[in-house]
Amino acid sequence: MADQSAPIEDGCFDRNNAKLSLSVEHPDHLVQIGFWPQSAAKVHKAVATRFKSKKTMPPGQFVSKGEALCIRSAFDAYLLINVDPVAARGDLSPDACAVTDLSHSRAAIAIVGPAVERFLNCDIAIDFSLEACPVGSAVQTSMHHIPVLLLRHAPERFVLYVYRSYARDLAGWMADMASPFQAG
Amino acid sequence: MRIGCPVCGDRDAHEFTYQGDGSRTTPPLDADQDQWFAHVYERTNPMGRHTECWLHTGGCRAVLIVERDTVTHEIFSVRLAGAQAAIHDEEAGQ
Amino acid sequence: MSAYRLAENGHLIDRDKPVSFRFNGQTYSGFDGDTLASALLAQDVQHIAASFKYHRPRGVMTAGSQEPSGVVTLRSGGRQEPNCKAPEVEICEGLDAHPQNVWPSLGFDIQAVNGLLSPIFAAGFYYKTFFEAGQTGWHFFERFIRRAAGMGEASRLPDPDRYERANGFADVLVVGSGAAGLAAALTAARSGAKVLMAEEAAHFGGGLLASSATINGVPARQWCRETVLELTGLPNVTLMARTAIHGLFDDNTVGALERVADHKAQPEPHEARHRHWTIHAGQIVLATGAFERPMVFDGNDRPGVMLASAAVQYAACYGVAIGRAPVVMTNNDSGYQSAFDLRALGVPIATIVDPRDTVDPALLEQAASLSVTVRTGHVVASVSGRKGVKGVRIAPFDVRGGQLTGAGEHLEADAVLVSGGWTPNINLASQAGGKPAFDAELQAFLPGAPRPNVSFVSCGSAAGVFDLQSALASGQEAGRSATEKAGVKPLTTPTPTVEPTSPDVRPAAVFDIPPRRGKGKCFVDFQHDVTASDIALAHREGYVSVEHLKRYTTLGMAIDQGKNANMNALTLMARAQDRPIEEVGTTRFRPPYVPLSLGAIAGRETGRQFRPVRRSPIHDWHVSNDAVMLNTGPWERPRYYPKSGETITEAYIREATTVRKGVGMVDVSFLGKIDVQGPDAAEFLNRVYSNAFLKLPVGKARYGLMLREDGIVYDDGTTWRLSEHQYLMTTTTANAALVLAKMEYWHATAWPELRVKLTSLTDQWAGMAVAGPDSRAVLQAVVTDLALGAEDFGFMAVGNGRIGDIPVTIARLSFSGELAYEVFTASHHGLAVWEAIMAAGQDFDIIPYGTEALGTLRIEKGHVTATEIDGRTTADDLGLGGLCSKKKSFIGSALLGREALLENNRLQLVGLVSKESRALLPGAHLTASGSSESAGHVTATTYSPALERYIALGLLRRGRERHGETLTARFPLRGDTHEIEVVNPVFFDPDGSRMHG
The missing domain is CATH 3.30.1360.120 (Probable tRNA modification gtpase trme; domain 1)
Structure with a gap:
């Protein structure tokens, strides 16, 4: 832009x-996905699918797929790098998670x-x-x-x-x- | 002093900010004045083992409940507060 | 000539590399490897300092960092460093050292007259003399006293050197590289643990460097060299010389000072002079060694009186003989070993004096074989000579009675070498551990057990193990146990064999020689000139606690922190009180163990880097448009934009006037911004704000007031509803971090079931407020995709549009009271959006405005900020009582109803107008005429262009009832009184029509 x-x-x-x-x-992008106990499983699944990972990462680790990175920044949050906010939300409803654009x-x-x-x-x-x-x-x-x-x-x-x-x-x-x- | 953040691991005390007495529970907002008065003002000041609330401001920003000896600074336990705790416990159980 | 360079020996010096240096204005020559002490002694320069109080001539007494007397100033200008211990100073080409605390010169020090007045300057002199002189009396004399007594002087010039800090990590930290330390490090290192060994001196080896013993058949220092070589070659080992561990803190956090470049004329470019290390050690081995103990006798501070082991060090390490006719006094067997070692190194020893009646016959035999006379049952009663030792008086001594029993005879001598026993160095162990335990055989304290949250083990002489073979074994065991506790499998190696057996260090309990007829100067603390009679005096005056003794006499408070004085002081105290030493106890050991430069503590956090600075995305534009910047906490904000030659007052008046008459733009990127998002976001906001938030529609913003739990106003801001689940909350700049932390705290501890996420967006968004009657027109000229007409975009509306290609979110809010809009955009676009609006505003003569004008505008409108939200005011006090909903509970609602917060006598927000046409002073107190009682105070003041008056906001008791009253604003510190009128705090446009239009 x-x-x-x-x-x-x-x-x-x-x-x-x-x-x-x-x-x-x-x-390009930095996006936080914050979720709650009720929706944790859904969010883990969405992240695992996108990043083709088998297990849920513990906090303090990150994985990459191409340019995109996924960081488990807290028990109730992921940080995605080089994934735009729309893609980050994907099919997850606003009830399931809060997506916050932190790219700038x-x-x-x-x-x-x-x-x-x-x-x-x-x-x-x-x-x-x-x-x-x-x-x-x-x-x-x-x-x-x-x-x-x-x-x-x-x-x-x-x-x-x-x-x-x-x-x-x-x-x-x-x-x-x-x-x-x-x-x- | 080092505090073992459940998210980040052992970290130096200067990464954390003290948030107050961790042994008290916030009353419901519509609780009466006496309950709120006790919550806001009344404190024991123990010389020894005490429960405290710390925020990992210089790290992951987790809210932590820490059991610490106020004399020797020995830390006995650190656990997460809030929704993170439930998710943490779920994953620890697996 | 007494002291001189030996033809042989001195394994630390390189006789092929001469080095020239200056001391006291004269040039001297030494060798590479010499210390200042050894190089000067080699030239027979013994008198190098003057004592603290009495200005007595002094020389070096030791060969190590505990040196109390031989203290000098190094370098000059910004690099000048006082209080450097000559035995620690490594000479280098061009070194410039000076004596300190002398005037006019070392040789002729007028202040030595203090010595004559010494009976007056006894312990407690200041307290007793000036007790009733009062503050004026004390301050008059203090000036002269400060100049007359002291250590070195610090430079007042900026220090040009670089200082750094660093963190280190190890499984096992070994403190000290003597026999026990090396043994411990070797065991841990060979086992594969990550080892860090710190040695205070420039060379590894400790006492091994001067030892005449053999280890595994080779000289001790060769074993040391080979061991260091092995350690250096291991990838899991870090060796740090010139690194003193100064503090042992909780959880095995250790502070250390590395003197990186002190031994060079100056540091290399980009090299630090000092580096402070914070070391995080899994386990700690304390191999800190022991100090030889001085003895207390008349004249024991003269240049030439030295510790026996120090003399051995000077001979063995530096090839320097401290005299041609030294006398050795010892109360234990190690003094004999020192004497024999000196002889073997070429230093003539003729006499050993020993208070004990019975001495090991083997020692007597060895002495006899060397033609050394041993006088048992005798002591050195006094030393004659002033700038050096001329002779000694050897007299008979009764150990039981602790007294001289005869006058004795004079003996010519040029040095007195003293061994009063050995004191384990338990400083670090005691910082982090329990009470030290007194060992009656050693007549010294041994380390107590570690506190629960530190883990260390002491070994070697630091733990009271003095025999070299045993010390090596003790070090190995310490290394082994530390390695195991650190989670690494320890490897065992056989203990090296030592020949011969070390001498017995257990002393006879004779540490002081009371002079006959009570005359004479017997020093206990050499650095602070505290004598045995001072201790007796303090006792007579009732200072019986060891902590009181310390402070009253200043014993142990100098830079050697009592290393040479404490044990003897305790012995004298105990005797005066007729109590055992362990009951007298020790004073508290505190860090730092060695003096720390402030530079090492500060590291690079100096000057512009003193603390971090935050900048708006539009920062560079402000600077290149001549903004005068202001620091608000960490933020740099534009204060005003002076046009050619304007004063600050002219500038803010022009800026505020332009906003009210036309249009201006102010950067508000600094505001705290928080993303509040989730299904329960509305509920969360409704709990933390005092006013209703559940029904805020999407696309609207609302002013929010936040209270503390106790009902006092905490913060305010606006919150915008961006979508059903997403809100943008703004806070004040100063409170942003605190408010976020507070909300995270409430969420986690009180309402964890609420599904909401709180995230700082302060850096994500740039914000700018466009304000003034022309603001709408300016934005309509540049914003697309958003209708900004009065009907389309009402007060408090929020909408998304574009400026060029850039998405913007606009809220119609007003802090200034004018028609105004806050334009937010993602921060990388902030500058472009600002410039686009400025460009569009040219047709309207738009100007930028800063915090000064912002302040003027808000005062004119009675909008409160931190000056009124001061931690004592309630919403009602500030005229915002209507914002505390009666229909819901919220943070602070329960305690808001307390009697004291509802009293009608409270300080209430008012407007104040000057009746004298001059500026009011913030902080001035408001008084009714005829009264000197404060009824309130002025909070914020300005010249009001809108009213053409000087005005202010204030807090006044029952203020709302008192509009129209005339009061006096008093500022006693400036002797100012000012007549003012109380008015409505909304000075301008009270019905708000301008911002609602």
């Missing part, structure tokens, strides 16, 4: 190297490189080793007092989602945090 302004300029991370690289990503509410930053874990540990008190945080983990936490969502796509690749209003500030913070890893 025309006339969009992004929260973070693509060029704001200018010191990337092989050890650590930060870059802006542009997901977040900025996304990819964090790539062998130094990712140490970089994240500058601020975040979570063990990001592969044993404790395997590929497919969805971590909801805060960085610099700002709530963030981290998805681990690969051993050396995370994508971070942050509220749009904080995005420029957090990007600056991250660029500064990254500088010792990116020096020399």
Whole structure:
């Protein structure tokens, strides 16, 4: 769609190297599906069908199908990325679930490189080793007092989602945090 | 202090915001003034084991009921409040 | 010359790499690997500091971080750092160190005259002298006192260095890399546990670095080197040198300070100077070692009086002899070992003095074989010399009576090496554990058990195990048990063998030598100049609790936190009170164990990054259009848009006037916005708002008032019904997060059966309010797919349209009291929509307006905000009583009916008009004429362009009955009084015809 302004300029991370690289990503959609105990089974089924998964994921994990991602963000909610709100609702009635379009509410930053874990540990008190945080983990936490969502796509690749209003500030913070890893 | 959020796992205390005494139940909105007065103002202030309500503001935003010793900070149990609890229990049972 | 560089030994220095540095304005030369202490001692520079109160000449007393006397200032300018301990400072090319607390110079320190006045400056000097001088008296003298006593001075310039914070994780954290620590780390590491070993010093090894023992047939330090090499090679091990663990907190959360670049002239670009680590450890092994204990005797603070083991360290590690004629005083066998080690390293030891009558014959034999004279039953009674040791008085001592029994004789000496026993370092264990237990044999405290929510094990000398072989075994066992508790299967390895057996450290209970005739200066706390007589004085004056003793004498309160003083102080206290030491007890151990730079605590949260900043999607437009920004909590909001040379007042008057006469636009993206969605959304809203919400039709918005459970007004906003199950709730900017949390709380704990989902949309939507008589026309020019005519789109209507290709949701709401519309769009489109409306508005001379003008407009209309919703006012107080439904219960309804909230004497919202044509002051108190009692206060003030008067809103007792009264607004802090008239708070357009048109 025309006339969009992004929260973070693509060029704001200018010191990337092989050890650590930060870059802006542009997901198409971000939609939350919130449901209730009465409708949980229906919603799990709809999600499982779309993402061709056999079991219901526990919170803290995500799966992907092509570009689309499905994150179990709470016991009573899913976050879908790159699935538009209409498709997200599908056949589920408003009685069964609340669909909230959050596509413009977040900025996304990819964090790539062998130094990712140490970089994240500058601020975040979570063990990001592969044993404790395997590929497919969805971590909801805060960085610099700002709530963030981290998805681990690969051993050396995370994508971070942050509220749009904080995005420029957090990007600056991250660029500064990254500088010792990116020096020399 | 670390609190074990049932959604996110063990997290540092600074991710959570204290919401108040978790041992009290909100009276029905049409309950009388005395009941509401007791609910809003009257507290024991135990030195020891106490039930508290915390919100995981820096994480998944779950509302948690935590049993904690106010002196030693030892945490005995953490459970979800609200509709999430029912869904959690259902899945835990499976 | 007394101290000098040895021709041999010094395995930590590289004699091929000379390093030049400055101290006290002079250039010296040392070697790579030297500390400032060792390099200066090598040049016989012993007097390097002045003591805190008496300005007595001081030198280093130890070779470690517990150093109390040899403290200097490093560097200058923004990097100046006071209170650096010379034995910890690693020299580097260009290092610039200065003595502190001296004037005009180290050599000639005028303030040493304080020493002559020492009887006056005894313990409790300030309290007793200034007790009745009153505040004025104290403040007069305080200035001089502050300058006369002190440690180093901090720089007032900005610190140019980078400081960082980080988090670390380990199955097993080993604190300390001496024998026990290395053994523990090795066991855990070989078992496959994730191990983190932290060592405060620059080199791993602790006491092994100066030990003359062999481990598995090789010198101790070689075993140490090999062990460190093995650990370094393991992928599951992280070794951290120069990292001091400073605090042990709940759930095995540990604080540590890594001094990343202190040993360099300056940090590399992008390198931090310090890094604070928060380590989350499954299990903790405390191998924190033990301190050798000083003894208390006349002149025990002179440069040249040192711990015996420190002298060994200087010789073994740095190749420095502390003297040519040192005398050793020891109350335990380890002093002998130190003497023999020194001899073997090339330092001449001729005399050992020991208060005990009976000493192990093997030691006496060994001494004799080295031609070392041993004087049993004797002590060093006093030291002569001021800037260095010139001689000692050796006198006979009765251990039972604890007194000298003769005058003794003078002996020439240039150093006194003291071993008063060994004190396990139980600081961390005691921070996180129970009461320490007194061990009568060691005459020291051992760690108590851990609290329920921490898990640690102490080992080695920290646990009272001093024999090296046993310490290694103790470390292995600690490593084994920690590994097992961490859920990893431990591997057992045989304990290394040690030769020879370590000396017995159990002391005779002789720690102080009371001077004959009571004269002399016997220091207990070297850093704060607290003497034995100060402790006796404090006792005589009734300070019998150990916590009182500490605070009254300031013992243990300096940067060494009593490491060298506490045990001796307790011994003296116990004797004065005639009680056993364990009854006297210890003071509370608190973090940090070592001083922490504020930089390490702050990390990168300084300057512009002090706290996070939130920006609207339209932010850049405001900035490039010269908006002056304001911080409201984390948000940056435009305050006003000054045209060339306008003051803030001129700007807001122009902006507010334009809105009332034409059209203006204000960014309202900052408002809290919450998605309230689900089959029970209406019911939920009806419970949290005081006014009715069940029947709000789709496509309409309604003002909502929210109370607290106690009936006081909490927040307000508008809620729009977008569809049958979906509502958009707005809140005030400041309360957005709190309101969402509160609603989530009520939902989860009180009404979990309601099928509703609450989600923040503050970042999803950009919002802008277009306000003024021309606002409809402007929007009609740019909005398609939505009829905005007066009949089609009434007050409080909500509808969807497009601006260009962009979907917008528009609500006809008014905060300003003018005809107005709030245009919401998804935030990536916010800037484009704003610019489109500005473009369409050019024909109407549209202007942007900011929070100042917004404030003026709302005050003119009597709309309340946080200044009136102050946590004490009810809806009725604010004239909104009609919004509290009588037909339903809601949050706050039950307690709203309490007597005190219904009294007629309450503060009520009123309008105030200045009768003096000048601005009113917010916070001024309202008084009736002739009265000085406050009847209320001014909440928010402005110049009103609509009325051409200075006006304000206020809260006034029985305000609604008092329209027309003249009152005085008083602001005593500024001596201001101001005549005002009380009026209806809706100053302008009271029937609201402008916004309903």
